[in-house]
Amino acid sequence: EVQLVESGGGLVQPGGSLRLSCEASGFPFSRFWMHWVRQAPGQGLVWVSRIESDGSSTNFADSVKGRFTLSRDNAKNTVFLHMNSLRVEDTAVYYCVRAARTSDAFDIWGQGTTVTVSS
C-alpha cells in the first residue's frame, strides 16, 4: 500500500524549532519529488516547500523562506522539514505530499501532523 506517515508535530513556543518527518512506503521513494502543504485551523491549503527526487534542489514559499529547510534520506525513505524561528502564524496541520512523476499533481497525501506555535 502506498503510504506517507508524518511525525514530529507538537507544541512549540514562538522562536522555537521543530523537525517534521515523513516516512514513505509502497513506492520507489527515490524517484519522486516530495512536498509539504499546510492548513491553518479553518483555513485553506497552502503550499510550503518541495524537494527534488535526489535532494539536489529545494524551493519554498515566501512565507517560510529563510526559516525552513528541507532534506531527504532516500535510503530511509524519509523526508524532513526543519522549521526554525517559528511564528504563531505557522500553526497548522502539515501534510507530506508526493508529486506525480509526470505532472505537478499532488497524488498521494499523508494524514498530517499538527504544529502549534504558542506561548
Place this chain on the structure above:
Amino acid sequence: YDLTQPPSLSVSPGQTARITCSGDALSKQYSYWYQQKPGQAPVLVIYEDAKRPSGIPERFSGSSSGTTVTLTISGVQAEDEADYYCQSADNSGSYFFGTGTTVTVL
C-alpha cells in the same frame, strides 16, 4: 499568484455542481483539483485540467477555458459534500492553491 474560487455552493442530490477557479496563470499552466472532507487529507480528483485519476468516479470532470477552469460534478451524491480546491504551479517551481469552495448537498 491568486486562484479565486466561490466560497460556497449548494446543490440538490442528482443535480450538477460546477465549481470555477480563475487566475491569469491558468491560461498557461495546468490545473488540478482536490476534494477534502472534514478531518481528512485532500484527495486528487482531477489532474492536468481534465484527467481523472483511477478510482475517481466518472461524475467528476474538469475543463479549461482561458483563465478559468471548472470542476463539474454530475449527479451529485451526498458523499460529495466536501471542500474543493484548485491548484496550479508557475515556472519558478512554486505551487498555488485556490481559495477553496465548500459544496453542500441539500
